[in-house]
Amino acid sequence: MSERVVVVGGDAAGMSAASQLKRLRGDDVEVVAFERGHFVSYSACGIPYWIGGDVASADDLVARTIDQHRRNGIDLRTESEVTAIDLDRREVEVADQAGATSYRMGFDQLVLATGARPRRPDVPGIDAAGVFGVQTLGDGERMLDDLERSRPRRAVVIGGGYIGIEMAEAMVKRGLEVSVVTRSPEPMATLDPDMGRLVHAAMEGMGIDVRTSVRLDGIETDDDGRARAVVTDGGVLDADVVVLGTGVEPETSLASAAGLPLGRWGGLITDLQMRVFDADGVWAAGDCVEVIDLVSGNRVHVALGTHANKQGQVLGTNLGGGYATFPGVVGTAVSKVCDLEIARTGLLEKDCEKVGFSFVTAVVESSTRAGYFPGAQSITTKLVAEQRTGRLLGAQIVGREGSAKRIDVCAVALWNRMTVEEMTGLDLGYAPPFSPVWDPVLIAARKATTAVARAVRG
Amino acid sequence: MSERVVVVGGDAAGMSAASQLKRLRGDDVEVVAFERGHFVSYSACGIPYWIGGDVASADDLVARTIDQHRRNGIDLRTESEVTAIDLDRREVEVADQAGATSYRMGFDQLVLATGARPRRPDVPGIDAAGVFGVQTLGDGERMLDDLERSRPRRAVVIGGGYIGIEMAEAMVKRGLEVSVVTRSPEPMATLDPDMGRLVHAAMEGMGIDVRTSVRLDGIETDDDGRARAVVTDGGVLDADVVVLGTGVEPETSLASAAGLPLGRWGGLITDLQMRVFDADGVWAAGDCVEVIDLVSGNRVHVALGTHANKQGQVLGTNLGGGYATFPGVVGTAVSKVCDLEIARTGLLEKDCEKVGFSFVTAVVESSTRAGYFPGAQSITTKLVAEQRTGRLLGAQIVGREGSAKRIDVCAVALWNRMTVEEMTGLDLGYAPPFSPVWDPVLIAARKATTAVARAVRG
Known part of the structure; x- marks a missing residue:
């Protein structure tokens, strides 16, 4: 008899994991996925744009339909809520049709992708x-x-x-x-x-x-x-x-009731392959887990579709017999309000204080294109760097069109533990329609380098 | 008597160096800069946009005027061509007014910023x-x-x-x-x-x-x-x-006549601080120098305003008693033709072959925003990775609006010698108006990782 994998939660993390698993193991594995709502695999991040009218219908936000998943061999059951997990008997309890009926189902491997709940x-x-x-x-x-x-x-x-x-x-x-x-x-x-x-x-x-x-x-x-x-x-x-819009917290009441280990923010704690610590055959991914912040070394809770998808993919790969890891995050996020773009990565000043980093900062105003090029927009870039070492600790960008995705340069620099002085040399793309001859991130890196040097001398 | 620095060439590299030097040493140094034309410190990269009508006038392309430089204490002489360098006597020969008069001037330090000439x-x-x-x-x-x-x-x-x-x-x-x-x-x-x-x-x-x-x-x-x-x-x-539009080559005829060392591409060879090798008190920066390609380790010639400005700044800092280096480039360049954006960094396939890298490639088509978001545009991303190690060797992007600057992620990854597998974990900014939930670079990194694994097994 083939192994049965039960997935709890039918959004990004759960269905990415299920899909990757099916891709790797096909009929060799039975995958049953439970979703308490009636939508699966959708972009929750797109909801504000649907409500605002940028996106015409909810269907546009659905990455893969229920039928597509079923055709891929996943036994996907919507409006079916897992109400309890019995780790000893290796069973879940499921309520369907608004709780009218319920049944138990055994599993060999369990994937928790229960997401987050609004505060x-x-x-x-x-x-x-x-x-x-x-x-x-x-x-x-x-x-x-x-x-x-x-x-x-x-x-x-x-x-x-x-x-x-x-x-x-x-x-x-x-x-x-x-x-x-x-x-x-x-x-x-x-x-x-x-x-x-x-x-x-x-x-x-x-x-x-x-x-x-x-x-x-x-x-x-x-x-x-x-x-x-x-x-x-x-x-x-x-x-x-x-x-x-008051934020979310990990939805881990099921996991908690089952005695699984939760972290400081209430999220599940997994290893790099997305296996829940100290719980044989139990995996977790998405908004219900805590992840390692690679800058501070602490575990944090970051509910973001991009992490959920990556973690689901990593989970499915490992459960499918391959190898992949989710090493952690550096805290990158981008957003906008009308034509104002907002981006951040790494630590804020207050995070540095909490963690024990002494730091200097640099803020520069610049433009998104050569100043003389049509459509050049204002952009403010802030860098936070460790005192003495000059290691980049965080970056924030606020500006008009063409600002937000520049944060990626800082995200990759953080990932590689670059110093702001090293960053001044970076070979970033330059042409008048795309950047001033000194990219805003380079100007900020130069100013931060000066601040580090001053702090060392002072 | 204060030290005299003679700068040959009044565009990005020369005037950046002169300005930085004056900033650091003020009246303690005499800076004489010669420019054979009558424009200085302008954005040559902006010329096509001026001709195309995006930029109204040549003045818009001038970053700093002759008067501004003179007010900063630089003895800037335009329409003055340095016609010879005498390294033994430490003098330059200058022809002004279209060669009508000429004179010699001594120097303690010489800065060559003679740029490039069209082929x-x-x-x-x-x-x-x-x-x-x-x-x-x-x-x-x-x-x-x-x-x-x-x-x-x-x-x-x-x-x-x-x-x-x-x-x-x-x-x-x-x-x-x-x-x-x-x-x-x-x-x-x-x-x-x-x-x-x-x-x-x-x-x-x-x-x-x-x-x-x-x-x-x-x-x-x-x-x-x-x-x-x-x-x-x-x-x-x-x-x-x-x-x-047939390209440029280093303008080093003066340097060559003076017996200074030139590299394979005809450019001056400097150390990391922009001092010309084996030539005491002679410095060089900008389109007339060759630089280290950090991916292949070879010296290359890359005529780009962004490098010229950085090198000028580094040169001026060191000549001014500070410390800075120009470590090299990874070969990043961005451009566009109408609404098509084009970007590259690192090595092409043919460069890999020449250098001796065995490689795999991955090409993916994706979109610049979430597929359902208005204004999502097509983007094609290609990665080149070393066989076995998976080290990123190069990246190319062709797409519509919002494509080109994504190359910067790859440029920073190259700078840090990341593998494509490491890149799959990168925490890049995600929100529907800015990126699909899988950033195009991440999708390409995943595909390249698979290609590396296949090549290892194969």
């Missing part, structure tokens, strides 16, 4: 009608239905991180008046405050009302129980629709 | 009216004057490299019918032929007539001595204007 602020009214998360395609559908039915005029977005600013853009594109409320001193707390301030100013320039350092106290509802205002310690904001 | 095919008619190089601002002025006066209808561009395709774009933008003639089997011989073929097809799609594997036999002139056709072994092409 919902614990305040009155948070579950009211008119309050929307944007975590799943189902969430997106519900929100779009409502937007088209209720024709709201004012939106309040709770949270100033990636989802928050992307949803702010979506609401602007739909013609709503938009407020963004965040407890951080600046939006984009994944940037240092001096860089977040640039985002703040740009968002205000787009007509978005940004309320920083504000505590959310609750959602006021009308007589029908629908949200009508957001209550904060800085005042009450009228709202016809409220969007939650 | 002019040795065929009949090459010096006729209506035939233009685009090497200097003066060349650009002459060509623009002629284009406005003679209102040509048909342009033939000789050469299918960077300057050739950029000038083809400029001519298209000015509304001319354009032919490009090249002796290579495909345009962009700085790419492998399979990638050059994509450029070829795209150029034809833009209405540019591309003639490959063609020998230039001469330029036919009319009774007034003006070019009227380009004669090749593949036929005669009518031409109202002929543009030379």
